[in-house]
Amino acid sequence: MSFWNFWTDPIGVADAWLRGLFAGWGMPEFWVSLLVSLIGIVVLVVFALVLDIMLVWVERKVVARFQGRLGPNRVGPFGLFQPFPDIVKLIIKEDITPAGADKVVFNMAPVISAMSVIILWAIFPLAARVYGTDLNVGVLYLIAAGAFGTLSVIMAGWSSNNKYALLGAFRSVATMISFEIPLVVTLLIPVVITGSMSLKAISEAQINSVPFFLVAPLAFLIFLISAIAELGRSPFDLNEGESEIVSGFHIEYSGMKFGWFYAGELLHSYTVGGLMGILFFGGWGWFGLEKVLPWLDTPFFGAISVLGKALIGYWIIMWIKYTVPRIRIDHMLAFNWKFLTPLSFALLMVMAVVHSLLKEQALWIYVPAMFLSNILVGWVTLEILRNNARQQRDAVKTPEPVAQH
Amino acid sequence: MQNPWIYIGLFLVIGIVVPVAPLIIAAVIAPKKPNPIKQSTYECGMETVGDSWVQFKAQYYVFALAFLIFDVETVFLFPWALSLNILPFFVVVEGIIFILILLAGLVYLWRKGMLEWV
Numbered sequence: 001m002s003f004w005n006f007w008t009d010p011i012g013v014a015d016a017w018l019r020g021l022f023a024g025w026g027m028p029e030f031w032v033s034l035l036v037s038l039i040g041i042v043v044l045v046v047f048a049l050v051l052d053i054m055l056v057w058v059e060r061k062v063v064a065r066f067q068g069r070l071g072p073n074r075v076g077p078f079g080l081f082q083p084f085p086d087i088v089k090l091i092i093k094e095d096i097t098p099a100g101a102d103k104v105v106f107n108m109a110p111v112i113s114a115m116s117v118i119i120l121w122a123i124f125p126l127a128a129r130v131y132g133t134d135l136n137v138g139v140l141y142l143i144a145a146g147a148f149g150t151l152s153v154i155m156a157g158w159s160s161n162n163k164y165a166l167l168g169a170f171r172s173v174a175t176m177i178s179f180e181i182p183l184v185v186t187l188l189i190p191v192v193i194t195g196s197m198s199l200k201a202i203s204e205a206q207i208n209s210v211p212f213f214l215v216a217p218l219a220f221l222i223f224l225i226s227a228i229a230e231l232g233r234s235p236f237d238l239n240e241g242e243s244e245i246v247s248g249f250h251i252e253y254s255g256m257k258f259g260w261f262y263a264g265e266l267l268h269s270y271t272v273g274g275l276m277g278i279l280f281f282g283g284w285g286w287f288g289l290e291k292v293l294p295w296l297d298t299p300f301f302g303a304i305s306v307l308g309k310a311l312i313g314y315w316i317i318m319w320i321k322y323t324v325p326r327i328r329i330d331h332m333l334a335f336n337w338k339f340l341t342p343l344s345f346a347l348l349m350v351m352a353v354v355h356s357l358l359k360e361q362a363l364w365i366y367v368p369a370m371f372l373s374n375i376l377v378g379w380v381t382l383e384i385l386r387n388n389a390r391q392q393r394d395a396v397k398t399p400e401p402v403a404q405h
Numbered sequence: 406m407q408n409p410w411i412y413i414g415l416f417l418v419i420g421i422v423v424p425v426a427p428l429i430i431a432a433v434i435a436p437k438k439p440n441p442i443k444q445s446t447y448e449c450g451m452e453t454v455g456d457s458w459v460q461f462k463a464q465y466y467v468f469a470l471a472f473l474i475f476d477v478e479t480v481f482l483f484p485w486a487l488s489l490n491i492l493p494f495f496v497v498v499e500g501i502i503f504i505l506i507l508l509a510g511l512v513y514l515w516r517k518g519m520l521e522w523v
Contacts, residue, residue, distance in 0.1 A: 034411070091427055095432065095437075100446060118416075119413075119417060133416075141413075174465055177468070180476065181479070195490035256431040348482075348504070349501050352497050
């Protein structure tokens with residue numbers, strides 16, 4: 001165990017050391033692995049939450065830059081310590097529960113909201129040997145954890161005993177469940193290509209061949225759009241509306257309970273950015289650079305790659321949030337049910353056919369064929385839309401004669 | 406860890422304990438001075454007229470039903486997608502027929518005007 005070994009693989013070294021230590025105390029094998037897992041989970045969750053705290057600063061600083069402001073700049077260098085007094089303030093705030101609220105459900109909702117995001121990190125592969133656990137049904141687990149988020153929204157909205165909260169929750173849930181379908185279908189496409197639902201296997205398949213955004217660019221685009229809708233972020237932020245339902249489902253929450261909804265949303269955005277990195281941008285790989293520079297192929301730099309890709313994904317989500325105006329609920333649902341859902345199913349069918357016809361072929365035939373089939377599906381869709389719009393314009397161009405009474 | 410589900414179970418427990426901990430701290434150290442005005446529904450705005458648990462648009466049910474159909478469909482599609490690499494091409498055709506039958510349901514909803522938000 002050299003010095004360099006520790007810095008390139010700190011988790012592996014710590015894991016081996018702890019296992020040796022506990023085994024030296026005479027613990028049975030099962031309890032050793034249970035205890036090491038427990039320590040690992042606590043470290044991972046604390047890491048995610050520290051990241052979450054820093055995301056508050058990132059989010060506020062970035063939105064300030066988008067709007068031509070300075071953002072937090074008083075507490076610490078560049079306002080970097082601003083989130084810490086914010087947390088203290090949230091904790092010492094009086095917690096108000098409205099009189100008619102269903103107290104049990106009301107208190108459970110923020111916990112479930114935060115939990116639904118934190119448990120995503122259980123299967124988050126940070127590097128070849130640094131991951132919580134390698135579930136062979138990882139993609140299904142992601143969908144299941146996402147369902148908890150939807151549940152917490154409807155719980156918060158229903159239990160608040162507030163019409164604004166209830167209406168906000170309905171809109172939010174309508175968005176979330178609608179866009180879950182294209183999301184799930186595009187999650188199927190890496191599964192089709194890899195033949196495995198484990199996130200680790202999907203990452204490894206990309207490192208050994210090419211990142212999947214080259215194989216399935218349209219799938220990545222649909223995933224991005226529906227993930228943003230799933231997050232409830234602008235342009236799909238119908239759960240909030242200052243002039244109609246105020247702040248939606250979490251309107252009656254104060255103090256740390258509100259804080260969990262807010263922190264959960266930020267961490268969820270970052271985690272979705274990371275999932276984009278894992279599912280479509282090669283996980284902990286460095287796009288083939290690690291074959292030239294072998295020191296990039298260590299757990300430390302692998303984790304940096306995943307977290308950096310997550311940050312870029314998060315930045316794209318923020319970029320869209322702060323520049324695109326929000327859309328109306330009927331437009332949003334029509335966009336999903338009449339455009340994204342049929343498109344994602346069509347893409348899945350085309351990808352399945354092309355994949356099973358060409359899976360035996362060499363990479364230089366397989367990848368361009370998959371790429372072109374994506375482009376073709378996208379082009380045909382745009383052509384259908386253009387045709388449709390032309391027909392609508394033509395219908396308006398020749399107005400019907402006014403009826404004679 | 407031999408069984409990943411033990412790990413997931415531990416993670417779920419920690420995932421609940423960690424959000425609950427600050428709430429307990431807040432419950433201990435935060436001031437508690439409730440009064441009827443403060444606890445009224447939507448304290449700083451207009452008073453609620455009638456019951457808060459109101460009837461809502463039936464349209465939400467339609468979308469929820471459509472979601473349910475497609476979500477169950479995708480659960481069936483996961484094993485299909487997994488086994489594409491080992492099963493013959495005929496299975497792909499079967500899967501596509503399955504998807505097309507369910508897309509017929511979407512077309513039916515569309516033609517019935519159920520996807521319009523009125």
